[in-house]
Structure formats: structure tokens, C-alpha cells
Amino acid sequence: MTILSPHEFYGDPAWLGFSGKALPEPSTAERPARPLTPRRLGPGGHLFGPALVLAIWELASLTGLLSPRLLAAPSTAVVTGYDLMVDGVLQQHFLASAERAYLGLAIGVALGLVLALVAGLTRLGEATIDGLVQIKRAIPTLALIPLAILWLGIGETMKIALIVTSVLVPVYINTHAALRGIDLRYVELARTVGLSRAQFIRRVALPGALPGFFTGLRLAVTMCWTALVVLEQINTTEGIGYLMNRARDYGQTDVIVVGLVVYAVLGLVSDSAVRWWERRTLAYRKVIGS
Amino acid sequence: MTLLRLETTEPVAPPVAVALDGLARGFGGRPILDGITLSIRAGEFVALIGRSGSGKSTLLRALARLDDDAERSGSLEVPAKSSVLFQDARLLPWARVLDNVMLGLRASDARTRALKLLADVGLAGREAAWPQTLSGGEKQRVALARSLAHAPELLLADEPFGALDALTRLRMHALLFQLIGKYKPTVLLVTHDVDEALTLADRVLVMEDGRIVLDRTVELPHPRRASDGRYENLRRSLLAALGVYA
Numbered sequence: 001m002t003i004l005s006p007h008e009f010y011g012d013p014a015w016l017g018f019s020g021k022a023l024p025e026p027s028t029a030e031r032p033a034r035p036l037t038p039r040r041l042g043p044g045g046h047l048f049g050p051a052l053v054l055a056i057w058e059l060a061s062l063t064g065l066l067s068p069r070l071l072a073a074p075s076t077a078v079v080t081g082y083d084l085m086v087d088g089v090l091q092q093h094f095l096a097s098a099e100r101a102y103l104g105l106a107i108g109v110a111l112g113l114v115l116a117l118v119a120g121l122t123r124l125g126e127a128t129i130d131g132l133v134q135i136k137r138a139i140p141t142l143a144l145i146p147l148a149i150l151w152l153g154i155g156e157t158m159k160i161a162l163i164v165t166s167v168l169v170p171v172y173i174n175t176h177a178a179l180r181g182i183d184l185r186y187v188e189l190a191r192t193v194g195l196s197r198a199q200f201i202r203r204v205a206l207p208g209a210l211p212g213f214f215t216g217l218r219l220a221v222t223m224c225w226t227a228l229v230v231l232e233q234i235n236t237t238e239g240i241g242y243l244m245n246r247a248r249d250y251g252q253t254d255v256i257v258v259g260l261v262v263y264a265v266l267g268l269v270s271d272s273a274v275r276w277w278e279r280r281t282l283a284y285r286k287v288i289g290s
Numbered sequence: 291m292t293l294l295r296l297e298t299t300e301p302v303a304p305p306v307a308v309a310l311d312g313l314a315r316g317f318g319g320r321p322i323l324d325g326i327t328l329s330i331r332a333g334e335f336v337a338l339i340g341r342s343g344s345g346k347s348t349l350l351r352a353l354a355r356l357d358d359d360a361e362r363s364g365s366l367e368v369p370a371k372s373s374v375l376f377q378d379a380r381l382l383p384w385a386r387v388l389d390n391v392m393l394g395l396r397a398s399d400a401r402t403r404a405l406k407l408l409a410d411v412g413l414a415g416r417e418a419a420w421p422q423t424l425s426g427g428e429k430q431r432v433a434l435a436r437s438l439a440h441a442p443e444l445l446l447a448d449e450p451f452g453a454l455d456a457l458t459r460l461r462m463h464a465l466l467f468q469l470i471g472k473y474k475p476t477v478l479l480v481t482h483d484v485d486e487a488l489t490l491a492d493r494v495l496v497m498e499d500g501r502i503v504l505d506r507t508v509e510l511p512h513p514r515r516a517s518d519g520r521y522e523n524l525r526r527s528l529l530a531a532l533g534v535y536a
Contacts, residue, residue: 185380188356192374193394193440203393207384284384284420 072254080254081261089243094262096238097228100156104163105224109217111164112171119172120179120209121201133172141166142230154235159228166227170219178212179205211285214278221270225263306367307332307444307476308353313364315348315357322348324500325364330493332443335470335477337487340497341532346480347448349497350374353478354446369443369476373436377449379429381421381436388417391436400439407435410469427458434466438473445475449482463489467512484528488521489514496531504531 054074060066061073068076084090115133118125141162152158182205190200232241240259247255308330315323322345330336340346351357352366354374381390391404408414411431421429430450437445450466451459467490470477481487487494488508496504506524508514514521529535 185376185378186382189374189376189380189382190394191356192354192372193436195394199394203385204382207382210384282384284422 068253069251070253072252072257074257076254077257077261080252081258084255084258090258090262093238093240093243096236097225097232097240100159100231100239101163101224101228104160104227105167105220107160108164108167108224109171109220112168112216112220113175113213115168116172116175116179116209116213120176121205130176133169133176136165137169137173141227145230145234149234159231159234159236162231163224163227167220167224170223171213171216174212174216174219175209176212178209178215181212182208211282214274214282218271218274218278221274222267225266229263304332304334306330307334307369308478309365309367311365313349313352313366314362315345315352316361317359319361322360322500323352326500326502328495328502330476330478332476333474335479335490335492337479337481337491337494338497339481339484339487339494339528339532341482344497345500346497348500350446350448350478350480353444371440371442372444372446373438373440373442373475375433375437375445375447375450377452379421379426379433381429381432383421385421386417387413387419387421387424387432390421390432391439393436395439404435404439407439408432410438410472411435411465425458426454427462430454430462431465434462434469438469438475441473442475445470445477447477447479449480451486452481452483459486466490484525484532485516487528488525494524494528496528498531498533504528 057066057071058074061068061071061076066073072080081090115125115129119129119133120126144162144165148158148162152161186204186208187200190204195203228239229241229244232239233245236242240262244256244259247253247259306329308328310326310328313323313326313328314321324345326349338346338349348357348360352360352362353368354372355368356374381387382393385393388401388404388408391408392400395403397403405414405417408417411434413428413431413435416424416428421432424432433450447466451462454462463486477491479487479491488510491508493505493507495502504527506527508524510518510520510524516522516525526535
């Protein structure tokens, strides 16, 4: 029996371009296909939920269902916020908080990144650093406050140090995981094209770990503000956290709402800033879902 | 008494580029390569075919020195400058096409060289493209440009067209043949496609259970036609060695 080669089987070499009768036209669909996935949200579509809650909240306050002693109406909070801004009080507290948060963020992100690189790229680093960071990860930052006060006092140093330790964890964890997870095929490629270790780190390891770093950074920018609320109860007369705690003592729920809004806006703005930076830096990825 | 020295009229054979002697490799106590002795002359285009698990990829990885984790014995001599063309194009997704081709090039004319090779593979003008925007065939052409940019003495190709569609594969055969003719590296092409081997190679090796069971020279002129009787005979003997006619 002879096994035919493709050339013989198809006729040589016309099989490359098929000719012959055209296929019958596919019958046109009678009814539109029902999409299996929801259609995309238009711009601002995500604001529907918050707007709904806001409307219900305002309505409940207007009708007296919601006592201002428990929670001020959104409209009251807007007026209070405006007044605080006119007086310059809000800005003063905001700047004090922002300085702590972003100083802590900057140091923490840099430290987390350096630790992740050392642990991800050297064996000694992995052995030394990874276990320590994993232990730190298991301890809530707030549980470190008593020790931090004993060691660093009750001043700014202690507050910033605690922000640093809390933001370095997500940056470290995600960057380190991305470094460890670099496709071995690329490591093999780097060997076959003869990359030096420095070239490998620059061309392969760092760009490969960048998506992980950005994930960590997005967590870190919101985390640096979270730690502040508690830290600003300790020996300070400035900051959004201080403003809110004092308002609690005086029963000013409207000021508390203003503080919450400031946190929310900051969180959203920081997150979008990081995402914008991420999109620019990781332009090579076909971005899905954004 | 006079000693007559006879001048040979045959051309001097090119030097040996690859020499294996009793090369064996195993993983976890399981032998994969079972004492392979083989020599390949400089400029020779050798195709290595075999069924899955026959050890052909292991042999290629041994030549590429990508098998640190294997149990090894036997000797192995390969040129200092070798390149690997993988089945997946293996382009760095975060580097543009030109930077991918320039990866690992140290010479001062790296850029010029990379641009020239991109033109050779028909991708001039796509230097700034991201790999993800390329088709499968285009990616593999970038990979081919990258491997030749290093001016390798030995090109190791591990089923480089296995993931491409049939039509793209035929075009890649023509392109590879043309570029090998231009840059003249020694080639070891691992494939499971008998026709690919017979269309391109000067010599075909068949592997089975970690040994080379057939070593045939293909002395057919290019372009090779399957309708040629000699092609058909070679094809049959290769298929027989692969156990297809068993």
C-alpha cells in the first residue's frame, strides 16, 4: 500500500489555493442572538450604585428616619465640608495627613521593592528576607503600635515607621511573587542568547516583575491612609484622623462624614493615578477589561 | 625508493562542527539518550526526526547546553556560537520587535544587524511593534531573525514550525531555506514532519528510544518534489524507520 504525500493527495501544488464551487450562502439569522455576557457599562456607569445609596440616605435624613445624631445628611456634610474649607481647617488637616501618608508610602514602597528584588534574585536574600516579611505580614500593623511607641516615641517618626511597615508588605509580596513566577522559558532564552546576569535582570526579570509591583502599589496607596486613622489618635492635633476623632467626642457626625469622603476621594484618586501609570508602563499588554 | 604522494581530486571535506561520542542523558534515573555518536560537518543541514519521546528534543537541548539538571555522560563538542529557535517564538512581550531581535547582541553594530535581519525575514517597518500584535508566523519570523542576528555557527531549531498553520509553515520552509543559504550556519532541525525534513535537509536522522536508528543523506536537488521517485523512496524508508509501515 502506498501512503500518498500531501502533494499527491491534493494535486501539486494547486492545493495551496483552493478552487471550486462556492459554498451556499449561510442563512441569515432570523432573530438576534441573545448575548451571553452583559453589555459594557457606559462611562460613569459605576456611579449608579453610589448615587442610589446617596439618594436613599438623603431621603432618610429628610424624612427624619435617620437621626443626625447617628449620621448627618449628605447635604449637611457638603455644607460642613465647604465651611471647613473656607476656614482653611480642612486643608490644614489634610496636608498634615498627606505628608505622613505619602512620606510613609514613598519609603515603604521603595523598601518593599528593594527587599523583593534582593529576595527574588539572590538565594541569601530569599533565605534572609522572605521569612521575616511573611512573619510581619501575619502581624497586624496596629498590634505593633505599643512597641513602636516604646521604641520611637509618640512623635511623627513612629507614625511614619508604622505606615512604612504596613505598605512594604503588599509591595514586597506581589513584586516577589512576580519575580519568582517569571516564565522559565524566558530564563532559558536569556541563556541561549548569552545575557549576562545584569542584562538578565534589566531585560527580563524587572520588566517581568513590573505587573506584580503595580498590583502591590495599588494596594499600598490605599493602605497608607488606612493606617493613619488609628495613628492620628496618638499625640497629635493635626490630621484627618484627629479631626474625625475629635468630631466623635463632640457628636459632629457631619464632620465624620466629611472625613470619610476625604478618605474615599483620596483612595479613588490614588488608585486611578496608579492605574494610569500602570497602563502607560505596561502598554505592551492588550488590556482586557479597562 | 621514491614515495609517490597522490593528490586527491575530491574537494576537502568541511571541518566537523558537531561531534558527539557516546553521549548519554538521563532524567531521574531514566535514560533518554542512549550513547549517541554522531558528527555533523560545518554547513550541513541535518534534520532529526522521531516520535514523541524518542529523545530528539533532549538531544537538541544537550547541544544547546540547556540540560544542567540531567545525568550526563559521553562527550560533546559544539561550536561556541550557537542559537536556538524554539517551537514557541519566545519573544519577550515587554520588548518591541527590534529590541527582541537585539536581545543579547553586544556588538556596536547590533542595531544595524538587527534591522538587516528583520528586513531579511520580511518584517522591515515592524521594528516598533509589540510582539502581541503579530501573527504566529510573524512572531516566528522575528524569532528566526533573532537567532540569526547572533551569526551562529550552529542553529538549533526545535520544531520551530510545529505550532503554525499548514500554509504559513510552507512559507516558513522557503524563508528558512533561503536564509540558511545566505548565512550558512550548520543546522540541526528537530521535527516530526517527514516532508519538512525531506524538503529542507541534506541529511536526515531518525531517532528511536534514545538512539539514532537511521542516518540518510538526501542528495536531491532543490526544489524537491514529492512526485520524484527518489523522494518517495526516501520518504518510505524514513516512515518505515519511524514504524509507520510496521
